[in-house]
Amino acid sequence: MSPSAESASLAPPVQVSMMGAMTAMTDYILARCVESVATDAVGAGNHGKATDSAAPATLLYYDVAVVDGADCLLAVLESGGGQEWLACRLDLDNPIPSMGKVWPAMIWPERELAQKSGREVLDHPQMQPVFQPHRFLPQPRATGAGVFTLPLGPVRADVTESALFLFETVGEQIVSLQPQLFYKHRGIEQMVRGQTPENALLLAERISGTSSFNHAYAFAQAVEQAAGKSVPETVQLERILFSELERLYNHAGDMSQIASAAGMTVGQAQLARIKEELLRLNANLTGSRYLHGAVKLCGASGMVWQEQATEIHNLLEEMNHRLEHYVKLLQRTPTFVDRLVGTGIVDPSWVREYSLVGPVARACGGETDSRSGLMTQSSARSIDFSQLGFRTSVSQRRAGDAKDRFDVRVQEWRVSLAMVDRLLNRLVTEQSATTGQSESTSQSESSGESAASWDVTASLDGVWSSFTGKSGWGVGIAEGPRGRIAHVVHLNEGKIEHYGVRSASAWNWPVFGLATANGNIQTDFPVIDASFGLSYAGIDR
Amino acid sequence: MLADWLRSGLSSRRVTTTYPYGKEANPIHRNWRTVPVIVSACKSTMPCRCGDFCPTQAITCPDGFAVQIDVGSCIGCGRCVNLCPQVFAWSGDVTVAASGRRRLISVADGGEMARGI
Numbered sequence: 001m002s003p004s005a006e007s008a009s010l011a012p013p014v015q016v017s018m019m020g021a022m023t024a025m026t027d028y029i030l031a032r033c034v035e036s037v038a039t040d041a042v043g044a045g046n047h048g049k050a051t052d053s054a055a056p057a058t059l060l061y062y063d064v065a066v067v068d069g070a071d072c073l074l075a076v077l078e079s080g081g082g083q084e085w086l087a088c089r090l091d092l093d094n095p096i097p098s099m100g101k102v103w104p105a106m107i108w109p110e111r112e113l114a115q116k117s118g119r120e121v122l123d124h125p126q127m128q129p130v131f132q133p134h135r136f137l138p139q140p141r142a143t144g145a146g147v148f149t150l151p152l153g154p155v156r157a158d159v160t161e162s163a164l165f166l167f168e169t170v171g172e173q174i175v176s177l178q179p180q181l182f183y184k185h186r187g188i189e190q191m192v193r194g195q196t197p198e199n200a201l202l203l204a205e206r207i208s209g210t211s212s213f214n215h216a217y218a219f220a221q222a223v224e225q226a227a228g229k230s231v232p233e234t235v236q237l238e239r240i241l242f243s244e245l246e247r248l249y250n251h252a253g254d255m256s257q258i259a260s261a262a263g264m265t266v267g268q269a270q271l272a273r274i275k276e277e278l279l280r281l282n283a284n285l286t287g288s289r290y291l292h293g294a295v296k297l298c299g300a301s302g303m304v305w306q307e308q309a310t311e312i313h314n315l316l317e318e319m320n321h322r323l324e325h326y327v328k329l330l331q332r333t334p335t336f337v338d339r340l341v342g343t344g345i346v347d348p349s350w351v352r353e354y355s356l357v358g359p360v361a362r363a364c365g366g367e368t369d370s371r372s373g374l375m376t377q378s379s380a381r382s383i384d385f386s387q388l389g390f391r392t393s394v395s396q397r398r399a400g401d402a403k404d405r406f407d408v409r410v411q412e413w414r415v416s417l418a419m420v421d422r423l424l425n426r427l428v429t430e431q432s433a434t435t436g437q438s439e440s441t442s443q444s445e446s447s448g449e450s451a452a453s454w455d456v457t458a459s460l461d462g463v464w465s466s467f468t469g470k471s472g473w474g475v476g477i478a479e480g481p482r483g484r485i486a487h488v489v490h491l492n493e494g495k496i497e498h499y500g501v502r503s504a505s506a507w508n509w510p511v512f513g514l515a516t517a518n519g520n521i522q523t524d525f526p527v528i529d530a531s532f533g534l535s536y537a538g539i540d541r
Numbered sequence: 542m543l544a545d546w547l548r549s550g551l552s553s554r555r556v557t558t559t560y561p562y563g564k565e566a567n568p569i570h571r572n573w574r575t576v577p578v579i580v581s582a583c584k585s586t587m588p589c590r591c592g593d594f595c596p597t598q599a600i601t602c603p604d605g606f607a608v609q610i611d612v613g614s615c616i617g618c619g620r621c622v623n624l625c626p627q628v629f630a631w632s633g634d635v636t637v638a639a640s641g642r643r644r645l646i647s648v649a650d651g652g653e654m655a656r657g658i
Contacts, residue, residue, distance in 0.1 A: 289573075
């Protein structure tokens with residue numbers, strides 16, 4: 001590998017700054033993430049006078065973690081491409097101060113936090129355990145004549161994932177919906193502890209099947225930052241390409257689900273066919289329909305893009321032709337449009353109150369996309385996504401209903417196609433230039449997990465890792481099909497000591513109930529469910 | 542509008558395949574990572590440690606030499622095929638079924654999995 005191929009900007013080692021008191025830390029986070037965006041969102045709080053001029057920050061991660069041998073609250077913020085790592089020792093005498101009472105986005109993370117740490121969260125507005133959902137069932141909230149309570153799930157029709165939905169209705173009108181999740185909690189974050197990054201990657205890939213690549217991508221960036229390693233630009237480009245391929249098949253699948261919910265069987269079947277063709281393309285490229293194994297830590301995927309480019313171009317062109325045809329038909333079919341317009345409205349103010357991400361946020365005008373300039377990936381900092389044809393797809397109607405969520409996915413499909421086109425061209429050009437220079441070295445470089453890259457003497461001790469002896473913290477961000485995915489890793493002597501996952505759906509789930517109880521009737525539920533397209537496995541993990 | 546949908550739906554004709562695949566077998570399946578099988582006995586003269594790199598311990602060598610793979614524990618990560626291609630290879634078969642849990646264990650002489658039964 002020539003030094004010039006190395007990414008020029010290697011992120012510096014993470015310094016976790018220790019805060020003195022938990023209230024100081026939560027006040028600081030609120031000031032950076034909420035007040036600098038909109039002072040009216042939290043009312044007249046007395047926190048946050050220090051950061052008048054600082055750019056607004058995004059909270060990527062907030063949980064309990066062991067820092068310097070002590071149980072701490074850990075928060076990772078990002079603003080303008082820079083990271084801020086904050087930690088504060090859990091104080092034995094004092095409960096954890098609640099941010100959820102002024103910033104609703106924190107209500108769910110704090111519920112998890114309280115159960116994980118066994119500590120009280122002071123003045124939490126809605127404390128209810130999240131783990132072991134079968135033991136802590138939600139209680140009905142509505143009272144009065146004519147209120148009907150309907151628990152739906154956790155086993156439901158079709159192949160949908162497990163969740164319990166507690167509906168409360170008056171007539172057909174839904175007045176409250178409480179989703180009960182975590183039936184699919186597998187404890188992946190705990191399973192990863194003590195593993196080598198190579199083995200942990202396999203678990204990261206399996207957090208959520210539909211965002212398998214983007215979870216692996218975020219994990220790879222986190223562990224590469226933790227170990228102080230950088231990857232060449234071509235590797236970054238091919239990771240972005242795979243990420244877009246994952247978005248394409250997910251969006252086709254989500255559109256198919258929306259068509260199905262609205263009773264459009266031909267549209268549903270034809271869009272599902274497109275998804276299937278794209279899954280087969282994935283399998284032809286990587287051997288796996290869900291792109292397992294496409295991420296190699298610190299290395300290239302081993303793809304020879306010249307050989308694949310024509311197949312990808314041709315297939316995507318045909319799929320685009322078909323998708324545009326069926327989207328046009330759907331958008332001109334009154335029964336379809338009528339089911340979507342005004343259904344499951346997400347209020348634009350919820351975007352910042354709940355830190356919404358992905359197509360759900362963009363459908364009501366929220367310009368949040370971790371591919372845009374403000375939020376560039378930690379190890380992909382040298383990549384300018386706008387040069388790859390990226391632009392944030394935001395709804396022009398800004399109604400925030402199911403129709404907008406459908407249309408935003410259509411826009412994103414087009415953007416992703418344009419990006420795949422440019423990425424392929426760049427990869428083919430750059431790979432042919434590299435192979436022309438050094439035929440022999442590129443061969444050994446290309447497969448990150450080939451026999452040559454493993455240390456054979458180390459293998460006799462049962463240690464298979466290229467991270468031996470590496471320590472540090474790292475965060476990785478990927479814009480998955482459902483929005484921003486953040487992984488936090490603490491590497492200690494080549495083994496993972498702390499692992500945290502914040503999936504896109506984890507930010508969006510809290511408003512699902514609100515949007516459903518926002519003037520909708522029972523028969524709207526499938527449409528809202530499909531248009532949100534949330535992942536259960538992603539939040540449950 | 543209805544005519545448009547009818548035309549679009551019917552013009553795609555039949556797109557499903559029969560099962561089992563038979564003559565319609567999709568040749569691209571051959572490249573897909575499905576389940577690994579043992580294609581030849583390990584020729585190593587020293588006790589093999591290949592079980593170490595298998596993340597789910599699906600690969601074991603009970604007496605140190607006769608390697609076997611439990612497809613029921615395999616997640617298809619492909620490390621064995623990458624690291625030891627003379628012993629392991631993808632079966633290329635997308636249908637995996639056996640009449641009992643123990644029959645998912647494949648050994649060097651072929652076994653049910655390697656013969657595609």
